[in-house]
Amino acid sequence: MSTVTAQFEPRLARRRAYGAVFAGVCLFMTLVGMVVLVVLLVNVARDGGRWVSWGFLDRFPSRLTPEESGVKSALFGTLWLMFMTGAFAVPLGMAAAVYLHEYAPRNRMTRFIELNIANLAGVPSIVYGILGMTIFTRMCSLGLSVLAGAATLSLLVLPTVIIASRESLAAVPDSFRLAAYGVGATRWQTVRAHVLPAAIPGMLTGVILAMSRAIGEAAPLVVIGALMFITSIPKSPMDDFTALPIQIFNWMDEPEIIFQELAAAAIIVLLGILLPMNAVAIGIRAWQQHKKAW
Amino acid sequence: MAATQEGMVNVTADFPGTERRPSVRSVTPRPAAPDRTPSTEIVLRADHLTIRYGSFAAVRDVSLDIRAHEVTAIIGPSGCGKSTLLRAMNRMNDFVPSCAAEGRLWYRERNVYDPSCDPVELRRQIGMVFQKPNPFPKSIYRNVAWGASINGYQGRLDDLVESALKQAALWEEVKDKLHQNAYALSGGQQQRLCIARAIALQPDVLLMDEPCSALDPIATARVEDLIDQLKTRYTVVLVTHNMQQAARVSDTTAFMYIGELVEVSDTNVMFTNPHNRRTHDYITGRFG
Secondary structure, eight states: OHHHHHHOOOOHHHHHHHHHHHHHHHHHHHHHHHHHHHHHHHHHHHHHGGGOSHHHHHSOOOSSOGGGOOOHHHHHHHHHHHHHHHHHHHHHHHHHHHIIIIISOSSHHHHHHHHHHHHHTTSOHHHHHHHHIIIIIIITOOOSOHHHHHHHHHHHHHHHHHHHHHHHHHTSOHHHHHHHHHTTOOHHHHIIIIIHHHHHHHHHHHHHHHHHHHHTOOHHHHHHTOOOOOOSOOSSTTSOOOOHHHHHHHHHTSSSHHHHHHHHHHHHHHHHHHHHHHHHHHHHHHHHHHHOOO | OOBOTTSOBOOSSOSTTOOOOOSOOOOOOOOOGGGOOOOOOEEEEEEEEEEEETTEEEEEEEEEEEETTOEEEEEOSTTSSHHHHHHHTTTGGGGSTTEEEEEEEEETTEETTSTTSOHHHHHHHEEEEOSSOOOOSSBHHHHHHHHHHHTTOOSOHHHHHHHHHHHTTOHHHHTTOTTSBGGGSOHHHHHHHHHHHHHTTOOSEEEEESTTTTSOHHHHHHHHHHHHHHTTTSEEEEEOSOHHHHHHHOSEEEEEETTEEEEEEEHHHHHHSOSSHHHHHHHTTSOO
16 A cells, blocks of 8 residues: 555646646637637628628629629529539549549559649649639630639539548448448449448538538639629520629729628628538538448 | 248249359258268369468468368468458458469369459359448348349349348348348347348358357357258358357368468367367467
8 A cells, every 4th residue: 555655646636737728728729710700700790781682682783883783693603603513523523532442453553643632632722723714714715604614613622522522432331342242243333332322421521511612712713814793694604704702802892881891791692602501511411420320 | 933832932043144053952951960971072172272462471372172061160360361261262352452362262163263253253152241240231121132133133032032031040030120221130130131141142152251250149159050051052161260169060170370271170070189289289279
């Protein structure tokens, strides 16, 4: 007994105090982020809240009568961009992820490709804008069309979609694959019947988060030349367009206070698209974790 | 599709495009152990088989015959290569990138490692039960039926599912909940479901890789009883690190040690009078 007390000095109170301090610091850091977000939202709502109405969604922007302005062209441009970017990036990204994870031989080439995709995900969006301008606007002569914008945004989100899809495939236990091969399934039958169904909810979550990043982007669209005053909605993929982030950018640039308020109102509209998208992504993730049996 | 008296499906030529095996299907229960005559029909034959992971030889120069309608147990301490040898038999080692085989491994008249041998086709005939129960996250019914349906099964799936579940001694427990998710079953039931899934393909051989290691003693006893019944219809190769299990269920036992096959003999002989000193030491618990 005496030797035990001689060799240990537990100092429990001090150890617990360190723990409490650390927990307090972490709580403070969390609150900093939360408070900033709340202040931002309150600020935007106070500035722009009074301009948000159904009419605001249904009117075109106007320089001469700003109080009659709306975001119709920008809202439709954003929706066009979203669906077309999705149509390009989702099949491409998912297929690339399936190839890389399920089919590609594990060799240097594959690792090299994967490393580069991870690097591409970190490339600033304005660089994609320059790439899009060179390839789509100039080389393919797509000009300032929805198609050029969507193609540029697709390049931007593709690495994120591939990485998210690949991680989702990696989360499918190998025991399912072995079980399928063990009953004489081919690789495609295994992927189709067991791997994809288990991976798709996770893929969707990643896709939605990537898309919500894409539609909030202004820089690449500005670079391809979308910084224009447009009062029509695109009728086809080849039409000119504007988008909510660009409209916000445009209004912020005006000196009068009313345009600042209109920009805030447009931000509310943009958040009104983004937040539900993110909520759906979180919902899918929660549902999948709840459903997952293995 | 005519069902026989045991509710089992007739197993002739239900799968298109597979040549018929020599008739090993006549189900005559063999006499009890003491006066049994060993089957002479060789289903699988490893002939100087060496399997490497990169430069490491996990299985070294093994020659082993697996006889039809027997349970052959492969025993040995962890890392002796017994699972590697088992997984070679239906080319499941293909999924380990660095794995390579030398020598020959015959399944009836085919060399399993010959380029002309299609592993997808092979695995339909040499089924596998894994160490941890790994049902698909689907219904019980789909688990059993899927393998057959992707292999172009021509008979009625309902009959096949019932027959396979009966052979796996699971039918009575699940017949009222065939469309529930397989993960609602207990671990022992899941493992019998995995056995049913393998049986549904009407395989020639069943490979079992420590099928009871994740199960409690009662579930283990049920699976062991099942293995004993299965050998009347199938040839079973069982990897186990449980020597009592090998003694209880197998007819022939192979003892492996550090990649080499030390001794193969009749299970009774192996556990009462092993020829080799290392076998003796292992069986009596002196190492391993």
